[in-house]
Amino acid sequence: MTMIANIALRAGTSSRLSSTIASAFASRGSSWNYAQSGSSRRFISQSTANAMRFVQYRSSATGDKQRLGVLSEDGTQVSDISDRYEGDLITFIRSGVSLDEVKAAVSKANPLKVDSVELLAPVTNPQKILCVGLNYSGHCEEQNKPIPKEPMFFSKYATTIVGPYDNVIAHSITDQIDWEVELAVIIGKKAKSVTKANAMDYVFGYTVAQDISARDWQKMRNGGQFLIGKSMDTFCPLGPAAVHKSLVKDPHQLAIKCSVNGVEKQNGSTSELIFRIDDIIERVTQSITLLPGDVILTGTPAGVGMHRKPAEFLKPGDVIDSEIEGVGKIKNKVVADS
Numbered sequence: 463m464t465m466i467a468n469i470a471l472r473a474g475t476s477s478r479l480s481s482t483i484a485s486a487f488a489s490r491g492s493s494w495n496y497a498q499s500g501s502s503r504r505f506i507s508q509s510t511a512n513a514m515r516f517v518q519y520r521s522s523a524t525g526d527k528q529r530l531g532v533l534s535e536d537g538t539q540v541s542d543i544s545d546r547y548e549g550d551l552i553t554f555i556r557s558g559v560s561l562d563e564v565k566a567a568v569s570k571a572n573p574l575k576v577d578s579v580e581l582l583a584p585v586t587n588p589q590k591i592l593c594v595g596l597n598y599s600g601h602c603e604e605q606n607k608p609i610p611k612e613p614m615f616f617s618k619y620a621t622t623i624v625g626p627y628d629n630v631i632a633h634s635i636t637d638q639i640d641w642e643v644e645l646a647v648i649i650g651k652k653a654k655s656v657t658k659a660n661a662m663d664y665v666f667g668y669t670v671a672q673d674i675s676a677r678d679w680q681k682m683r684n685g686g687q688f689l690i691g692k693s694m695d696t697f698c699p700l701g702p703a704a705v706h707k708s709l710v711k712d713p714h715q716l717a718i719k720c721s722v723n724g725v726e727k728q729n730g731s732t733s734e735l736i737f738r739i740d741d742i743i744e745r746v747t748q749s750i751t752l753l754p755g756d757v758i759l760t761g762t763p764a765g766v767g768m769h770r771k772p773a774e775f776l777k778p779g780d781v782i783d784s785e786i787e788g789v790g791k792i793k794n795k796v797v798a799d800s
Contacts, residue, residue, distance in 0.1 A: 514561055514706035515790075516551055516667070518582040521574055528582060530554060532568050533703060539573035551585055551704055552755030555650055555666050561706070582625045584669050584704035585648060590756040591618040591698065593644075593673060594742060595688075597761025598734045604769045613737045613745060616688040618673070618698050618759075626670070626701025626792035632778050633694050634799040636676035639776040642762035643720035643728055643784040645713065646671035647739055648704055653752040661740035664752065667706045668713060670786050671759050672699045672720075672794060677768045677775070699784070699794045700757070710788050714738055717787040718763060722780055730763025732786075 515533040519540060520526050529549045531540040543564060547554035595614040596602055602609055624630070632639055650666030673692070680691025710716070714735060720728040737745075742758060752758075767774035776782070778798040785791040 514564065514667075514709060515703035516554070516584060516706070517701075517703045518549070518551055518584055518586060519579040520582065521579040523574060523578070528586070531574075531579075532564060533576065534573060538576055540576055540579055541568040541571035541573045543567045543571065551648075552588065555648075555754040558651075561708070580625075581627065581702055583623045583700040584702070585700060585755055585757055586623060587620050588623075588755045588757045589620075589753050590750075591620060591622070591759065592746065592750075592752075592756065593618060593692070593759040594737060594761045597736050598730060598763045599736060600730055600734055600764030601762055601766070602736075604764045604766075609736055613742060615746070616692060619693045621695055622674075622693055622698035624696045624699050624794070626699060626790075626794075628699060628794060629696065629797045630672075630674055630699065630776070630782070630794050631694070631696045631799050632776065632796050633676065636678055636691075636694075637775065638677035638768070638773075639796070640675045640677050640767045641720055641722060641727065641776060641782055641784075642673040642675060642766055643718055643786070644671045644673050644759045644762050645716065645718060645732055645786055645789065646700060647713075647742075647758040647760060649752045649754060649756040649758070650707075651754055653743060653747045656743055656747040658740040658744045661743035662707070664743060665707050665739065666754070667704045668710055668786075668789050669700050669704050670702070670784050670789050670792050671757075672782060672784050672792065673759050673762060674698065674776075698759075699782075699792055701792050702790045705789050716789070719785050720765065721783040722774075722776070724781075724783075727767070727774075728763050728765035730765075732760070734763060735760060 517531050517533055519529055519531055529542055529544040530547055530551060531542050533540055547557060593616050595616060596610050646669045648666045649664055651664055653664040656664055674697035676691040676694055680688050684690045714732050716732045718730050718732055776796045778796055780796040782794045
């Protein structure tokens with residue numbers, strides 16, 4: 463069984479979750495392993511009980527207001543837990559509610575069919591999106607750069623965030639738009655001066671991210687500063703769910719890959735991370751306080767368009783598939799700047 467297939471994309475900036483997407487969360491699809499087949503990896507589903515996969519969504523049944531829900535174990539239904547948490551994952555995280563309480567709330571909810579809702583990004587307004595550059599060994603090698611001795615941090619604005627099946631705008635001011643699939647960490651509680659020994663206690667969960675980049679603005683314009691090249695609107699698709707850390711046995715042993723128009727471009731493993739999640743959190747919190755809902759993009763493996771020969775860049779009509787073992791898959795269409 464492969465992961466999500468035949469996702470229905472809309473021409474606008476959002477898309478409804480089609481019934482085929484539910485198969486990614488089927489009872490035998492709550493966690494993922496991969497099998498080697500030549501140079502490619504095939505994802506194989508396995509069962510996980512009591513999955514805690516949190517989604518933010520809209521539905522005509524709820525007046526198109528943002529809601530917070532939990533996916534059923536087979537992925538076919540969404541149980542609403544919005545009333546107590548204002549329909550917002552960050553509010554939920556700040557509440558400190560236990561997973562047992564969540565399960566109790568889900569048991570009393572009247573679930574909606576997943577194909578009747580529109581999934582939003584699982585986090586829609588974090589205070590910070592922190593990114594780590596050059597954090598995969600293969601990504602360093604494809605640029606002929608040495609392994610860094612300390613991490614390179616940069617940021618993206620929250621206005622970059624779009625949902626797991628939303629469109630990415632090909633802004634008219636750039637013609638060098640690139641892909642970067644990344645494992646995103648969602649912070650679970652206020653973190654200041656944290657040590658590596660307990661850094662993972664501050665993690666709530668994980669989601670899939672695309673760190674879309676305008677390479678000309680990142681590398682050659684804006685005085686060499688990353689901000690504009692990384693922070694154009696729609697340049698951070700996230701989703702499909704915030705997967706609670708209890709479901710991810712080891713975030714440093716996950717297959718990660720990206721395809722464009724069905725052609726595989728990136729295929730790596732989070733085992734290649736140079737600076738691991740606990741190390742990143744320790745380093746950052748020596749000077750910057752992380753807050754519940756803050757997002758950390760941990761880096762991308764080899765295979766980005768800029769360093770291909772010849773270089774490849776995204777254009778309107780292209781479709782990007784981004785997938786991480788045990789976390790999920792997102793699918794985003796590139797559209798012209800209106």
